[in-house]
Amino acid sequence: MLVEEFRMATTLFGRRRFLAFPLVTASLVAGGTWLLGLTGTSTGAVVAGVHLLVFFVGMQVGTAGLVGRDAMRDVLGDTTLLVFSARTLPISRRRLLAVFLAKDLLYYLALFLTPVAAGFLPAVVAGELDASRLALLWCTVGATFALGAAASLTLAGVATRSRPALLVVLAGVFVGLFLAPGDLVVLTPYGVYADPSAVSAILGFVPLAALLVVGPIAFEPPEGGGVRRVEGDRFRQLQSLADSMTARSLLEVARSSGSVWKVAFSLGILFGVTALLLDRVVAATALEPSGGIAFGTLLGLGTFTTYNWLTGLDNPREYLRYPEGIDGVFAGKRRAFLFLSLPTGLVYLGVAGVWYPTPDLLLGVVVFPLVTVYVFGVTAYLTGLSPGELLFDTPLFAAYGGALSVVAVPLLVAALAYGTAPVESAAVAVALSAVAALVGVALSRRTGRRWHDRLRAES
Amino acid sequence: MPAVETISLTKRYGDVHALDGLELTVERGELYGLLGPNGSGKTTTIELLTGQRTPTAGSASVLGVDPVTEPIEVRRSVGILPEREDPPSFLSPREYLQFVGDVRGIDDVDEHVEEWSRRLEFRGVLDTLATDLSEGERQRVMLAQVFVHEPDLVFIDEPLVNLDPLMQAEVKDILATYCEKGNTLFLSTHFMEVAEDLCTRVGIIAEGELVAERDPRALDAGLLETFATEISGRASVSGDMTAGGEGAEGDGDVEVSGE
Numbered sequence: 001m002l003v004e005e006f007r008m009a010t011t012l013f014g015r016r017r018f019l020a021f022p023l024v025t026a027s028l029v030a031g032g033t034w035l036l037g038l039t040g041t042s043t044g045a046v047v048a049g050v051h052l053l054v055f056f057v058g059m060q061v062g063t064a065g066l067v068g069r070d071a072m073r074d075v076l077g078d079t080t081l082l083v084f085s086a087r088t089l090p091i092s093r094r095r096l097l098a099v100f101l102a103k104d105l106l107y108y109l110a111l112f113l114t115p116v117a118a119g120f121l122p123a124v125v126a127g128e129l130d131a132s133r134l135a136l137l138w139c140t141v142g143a144t145f146a147l148g149a150a151a152s153l154t155l156a157g158v159a160t161r162s163r164p165a166l167l168v169v170l171a172g173v174f175v176g177l178f179l180a181p182g183d184l185v186v187l188t189p190y191g192v193y194a195d196p197s198a199v200s201a202i203l204g205f206v207p208l209a210a211l212l213v214v215g216p217i218a219f220e221p222p223e224g225g226g227v228r229r230v231e232g233d234r235f236r237q238l239q240s241l242a243d244s245m246t247a248r249s250l251l252e253v254a255r256s257s258g259s260v261w262k263v264a265f266s267l268g269i270l271f272g273v274t275a276l277l278l279d280r281v282v283a284a285t286a287l288e289p290s291g292g293i294a295f296g297t298l299l300g301l302g303t304f305t306t307y308n309w310l311t312g313l314d315n316p317r318e319y320l321r322y323p324e325g326i327d328g329v330f331a332g333k334r335r336a337f338l339f340l341s342l343p344t345g346l347v348y349l350g351v352a353g354v355w356y357p358t359p360d361l362l363l364g365v366v367v368f369p370l371v372t373v374y375v376f377g378v379t380a381y382l383t384g385l386s387p388g389e390l391l392f393d394t395p396l397f398a399a400y401g402g403a404l405s406v407v408a409v410p411l412l413v414a415a416l417a418y419g420t421a422p423v424e425s426a427a428v429a430v431a432l433s434a435v436a437a438l439v440g441v442a443l444s445r446r447t448g449r450r451w452h453d454r455l456r457a458e459s
Numbered sequence: 460m461p462a463v464e465t466i467s468l469t470k471r472y473g474d475v476h477a478l479d480g481l482e483l484t485v486e487r488g489e490l491y492g493l494l495g496p497n498g499s500g501k502t503t504t505i506e507l508l509t510g511q512r513t514p515t516a517g518s519a520s521v522l523g524v525d526p527v528t529e530p531i532e533v534r535r536s537v538g539i540l541p542e543r544e545d546p547p548s549f550l551s552p553r554e555y556l557q558f559v560g561d562v563r564g565i566d567d568v569d570e571h572v573e574e575w576s577r578r579l580e581f582r583g584v585l586d587t588l589a590t591d592l593s594e595g596e597r598q599r600v601m602l603a604q605v606f607v608h609e610p611d612l613v614f615i616d617e618p619l620v621n622l623d624p625l626m627q628a629e630v631k632d633i634l635a636t637y638c639e640k641g642n643t644l645f646l647s648t649h650f651m652e653v654a655e656d657l658c659t660r661v662g663i664i665a666e667g668e669l670v671a672e673r674d675p676r677a678l679d680a681g682l683l684e685t686f687a688t689e690i691s692g693r694a695s696v697s698g699d700m701t702a703g704g705e706g707a708e709g710d711g712d713v714e715v716s717g718e
Contacts, residue, residue, distance in 0.1 A: 227587055227588075227591040228587065228588045228590075228591055229551075229586050229587050229588070230551040230553075230554065230586045230587070230588065231586075234554075235550070235553075235554040235557055235558070236557070239557075239561065243561075244557070244558050244561035244562060245558075245562075247558075248547070248550060248554075248558050251549060251550060251554070252547065252548075252549045252550070255549040255588070256548075256549055313547065313548060313549065315544070317511065317541075318544065318547075320509075320510070320511040320530075320534075321509070321511065321534060321539045321541065322534060322559070322562045322563065323531050323532070323534040323535035323562070323563060323564075324531075324562045325531050328562075455511075456510070456511065456512050456513045456530070457512070457513055
């Protein structure tokens with residue numbers, strides 16, 4: 001499986017681009033830590049943020065082997081992975097899943113997590129982080145990734161057995177997060193980093209070990225679930241509202257695993273993280289940040305996941321057979337993207353109204369759609385119909401990260417400065433996001449031609 | 460004006476010559492078969508002729524239109540069946556064909572869907588998600604999307620793959636009837652029986668070069684033996700010429716295989 005994963009990545013992205021990824025990761029972590037240090041953010045806070053990020057990457061990676069052969073074939077062509085071989089090899093599915101999980105942990109430990117830890121070396125040299133803490137960081141970051149992967153596998157396993165049970169588990173996690181976030185953190189590897197002791201090690205690693213065992217056992221494959229028939233004329237109904245490409249994209253999102261709820265879930269995570277960050281900023285500094293600008297910006301950036309859901313099942317070459325051109329494909333994707341992400345983001349902004357004043361949140365209502373239009377333009381232009389290739393395609397990853405940062409960083413600075421200069425901050429935020437939206441529209445217009453030519457020329 | 464014409468059509472993928480100076484003419488109303496082993500350039504030829512890829516050199520004309528400069532126009536008037544592709548997993552066959560019909564600008568697409576689902580015998584699964592269809596049912600849906608807009612010319616890459624013998628006979632009949640109406644069929648296959656049963660002319664391709672063109676009835680055992688020897692020598696492949704094409708043993712097919 002390790003050989004398989006390595007060959008798949010080097011085939012997709014090219015050997016050099018792929019192997020440069022660890023270097024870029026380490027550089028990004030080092031640069032980010034240094035830049036955040038300039039804003040007064042402590043290294044400890046950066047470490048906490050890195051653990052959170054790694055946890056979500058682990059969750060994403062943990063589900064990769066579970067999407068099913070059909071979905072994999074839609075994206076990668078006629079591809080067969082060993083993890084799908086339970087029917088033809090004398091190995092149980094559970095053992096295959098366990099090996100798949102172990103492979104992911106080893107693979108990402110070498111190519112992603114070790115570079116993440118190495119990114120803190122400059123902080124050690126500068127005396128901001130103890131060398132012994134760096135070794136612990138490497139362990140806990142690796143374990144946090146494993147926790148994310150095992151958690152997503154377990155959640156998928158629970159979902160394959162009982163949807164109500166999944167809802168109960170998720171509700172329990174969310175209630176725990178809101179009522180006693182500190183208690184939940186103790187049950188993660190980060191708790192070991194924050195307070196290294198024998199007791200915290202037991203509390204921090206035992207849940208991980210339990211999930212690593214339960215995940216592969218709980219999972220039942222989606223195959224054999226019977227034949228699903230389509231009721232009503234949904235395609236025609238949606239088509240009458242927009243066009244056939246939009247209708248197709250929306251139906252594919254709605255009928256694949258997680259339905260449209262996965263859009264709400266992804267943005268919900270961003271909403272929670274933003275709320276947490278704003279809470280920490282208010283508690284640790286004298287700043288009075290703008291919730292509207294912060295939520296609008298980060299929820300807008302988070303719509304990248306919506307784009308991912310909308311294109312996850314696409315085989316770009318299919319569209320080269322039709323007389324519409326790729327322009328029409330991206331236009332349909334754009335409508336479906338806005339249809340899913342705008343109402344979802346606005347609902348979260350409405351929820352934020354419980355804690356933040358309405359005038360402030362109105363800024364978010366302006367900033368969020370504009371940033372969303374920018375994110376669509378940049379994502380479609382740079383990644384086409386394969387946004388998943390961002391991971392490990394080093395130059396693309398750097399270009400995409402840079403394009404988002406150019407807009408996101410000034411907007412977040414404006415959000416932080418809102419308490420001291422509200423009018424100026426609001427003006428800068430609205431003007432910047434409006435310019436970003438215009439750039440997004442311009443990129444969208446060029447996307448179809450660019451990808452039509454690239455797909456025809458590719459080998 | 461021929462239906463298809465290529466002049467020195469060449470495609471390279473890095474150092475690999477997928478197609479090397481292909482010279483080909485297919486007249487309207489012909490059933491032309493491109494026969495060759497795996498990796499010989501058949502799929503690349505179809506992709507170049509339908510504007511899905513751009514050639515490294517040379518030119519082509521499809522129904523009088525240049526697929527390099529006007530790919531959309533070419534795709535508007537032809538039907539394409541790619542090798543190894545399924546309908547979208549989370550659409551039903553009805554929805555997929557409605558989608559294709561809409562993209563192709565057909566007004567009475569629902570009538571065509573009914574007609575082709577009846578002819579290709581998948582009416583019973585018209586509203587089943589494609590991910591839950593059998594391989595054969597998916598292939599039938601893919602065949603239907605080729606004809607749903609009644610094109611003048613169709614390009615078909617391995618038409619009978621995954622179909623049972625009865626459905627293979629039905630599809631052969633559909634293709635023959637289609638050409639009797641003056642339409643043109645360009646198919647690629649590595650199964651001799653398919654070319655022999657369906658085509659009025661067969662081009663033999665190996666290592667991206669057109670080796671010979673024959674009336675399929677002239678493709679007797681002696682010629683095939685010569686062809687196998689030639690391919691073995693040119694492509695350094697096994698030249699495995701076995702009876703039993705389309706995966707069925709002993710039915711008299713001759714399969715040309717080998718990478």
